[in-house]
Amino acid sequence: YSNVLLRSYEALSYSGQKVGFVSEKQIAAGGLSAFKLLVVPYATRVDPATLSGIKAYMEQGGRVLLIGSHALELEPHGTAQSAEERSYVFAHADKITAANWTAAQIRSFLQPILEDIAPERMLLKETATGELPYNVEWRSTEHEGRVLLNVVNYGAETVLAAAEADGNQAVRYTNLITGQVHEGGALELEPLTPYLFAVEMGADNGNGNGGEGSE
Incomplete structure (x- = not known):
């Protein structure tokens, strides 16, 4: 997670973007509304309320990039997340299935997304x-x-x-x-x-x- 987080930060920063960090508690409380794009850097275990908050953010037009095929897969203690909510998020998110992409590769993938949300x-x-x-x-x-x-x-x-x-x-x-x-x-x-x-x-x-x- 930490390595993917750093590479994602580098990819955005070297694209001319201001990068903020948001906690699970903030996501659950609707704190994503201030952001145009959420990058989930191979976070495999999150609280159910976090997944619900991400789904709600997407339903309101928010853009999400998931990195890693196992992102948002489990609850903190290893229980599988709601299949319905996770399926919705995966169906509507931009996705990089591999977790070993370099920052340069992530940056290249991000460019059409960034162009779309802030031309x-x-x-x-x-x-x-x-x-x-x-x-x-x-x-x-x-x-x-x-x-x-x-x-x-x-x-x-x-x-x-x-x-x-x-x-x-x-x-x-x-x-x-x-x-x-x-x-x-x-x-x-x-x-x-x-x-x-x-x-x-x-x-x-x-x-x-x-x-x-x-x-």
């Missing part, structure tokens, strides 16, 4: 490949009328990447730490260097891009 999300794409960079964590938000982008490259090499959101390319980045202004093109993201940009977006480029939020 307006901001993406970073490597300029050379057009793919999401790996080992790069980013978050974006709107604050006082500005789009802010926080980025850290945890890899060993400089990454060249550009931001886009909802089909629009970034045309100007203002580094709020150094004051430097970068006009369009690619950002040079040095290893282990925190960045905070105010981002100005251009007009729709007609390509149509999309993505997600786990919250």
